[in-house]
Amino acid sequence: MYPIRHDYLTKRPEVFCSMRIATGKTPAWFVWVLAVLLLISAGVTYRVLASHLQLVVDTPITLPVSLSAFPTQIGDWAGKDVPISKSVQRVAGNDDFINRLYINKLNNEWANLYIAYTARPRTMLGHRPEVCYVGGGWIHDITLPSEVISNSGRKIPCSIHRFHWPSAQYQEQVVLNFYIVNGQLTSGEGVFSGVGWRTPNIAGDPARYVTQVQISSVLENSVRTMAKDITDLVLDYLPDQNGKVRAVEYSNTAEAQMIGNLGDRGQGSEIRN
Numbered sequence: 001m002y003p004i005r006h007d008y009l010t011k012r013p014e015v016f017c018s019m020r021i022a023t024g025k026t027p028a029w030f031v032w033v034l035a036v037l038l039l040i041s042a043g044v045t046y047r048v049l050a051s052h053l054q055l056v057v058d059t060p061i062t063l064p065v066s067l068s069a070f071p072t073q074i075g076d077w078a079g080k081d082v083p084i085s086k087s088v089q090r091v092a093g094n095d096d097f098i099n100r101l102y103i104n105k106l107n108n109e110w111a112n113l114y115i116a117y118t119a120r121p122r123t124m125l126g127h128r129p130e131v132c133y134v135g136g137g138w139i140h141d142i143t144l145p146s147e148v149i150s151n152s153g154r155k156i157p158c159s160i161h162r163f164h165w166p167s168a169q170y171q172e173q174v175v176l177n178f179y180i181v182n183g184q185l186t187s188g189e190g191v192f193s194g195v196g197w198r199t200p201n202i203a204g205d206p207a208r209y210v211t212q213v214q215i216s217s218v219l220e221n222s223v224r225t226m227a228k229d230i231t232d233l234v235l236d237y238l239p240d241q242n243g244k245v246r247a248v249e250y251s252n253t254a255e256a257q258m259i260g261n262l263g264d265r266g267q268g269s270e271i272r273n
Contacts, residue, residue: 069247082101092127098115114216117238121181124192133163139164145187157187158227161175174223179212
């Protein structure tokens with residue numbers, strides 16, 4: 001006589017076998033439909049995320065106080081806005097900027113001040129005078145490293161560029177150029193040209209930025225004098241190393257004009273390469 005459990009033990013493998021056969025009968029068309037649905041879902045998700053990222057990238061990041069509020073009267077300098085074409089603005093890709101012609105009433109010297117702020121540092125790469133001016137037809141003569149001392153005693157590392165216009169009527173242009181990176185001064189792009197600076201500013205943080213300050217004239221003395229007189233005030237309109245914008249305290253136009261005539265800013269720090 002066989003043990004009572006014999007039938008159970010002999011039938012169990014048949015049950016497991018039948019289960020494996022049943023589970024292996026998934027129709028091929030179902031697998032293909034599932035794969036297609038997954039691909040469509042992934043594509044839709046990608047498009048939604050890409051569209052959102054592009055919207056973030058295309059939306060300007062605003063400063064607490066717009067550069068348009070920068071004083072037109074600074075000491076002996078009186079300024080007037082000079083328009084820049086929309087096509088040039090698109091190429092520059094800045095979040096905020098001013099372009100002004102200032103005239104010194106004491107000696108009638110003039111200098112053009114261009115301040116360009118971007119919270120997406122990668123867009124500032126390549127916007128150097130020796131690139132942009134040459135692209136506009138000027139002949140580059142020489143570029144020299146230099147330094148200017150502001151009214152408060154702050155050291156301003158910069159580059160002095162010289163150009164001339166190739167025509168019968170000889171024209172010269174002197175351009176003083178420097179950058180402000182997260183509240184610190186630097187003369188070149190090396191500080192913000194690394195991979196980390198090329199990522200988009202998804203958080204929209206205005207304190208993660210690069211600003212280009214460019215002063216041009218026919219005389220080197222004019223650009224140096226303007227850099228000395230305006231740099232402390234420029235820094236007030238940009239986030240410092242702690243993200244604070246000092247101009248918020250005197251955003252009223254009358255107060256800003258008054259502050260613009262003062263030279264009591266504290267000593268700042270230069271960026272370390």
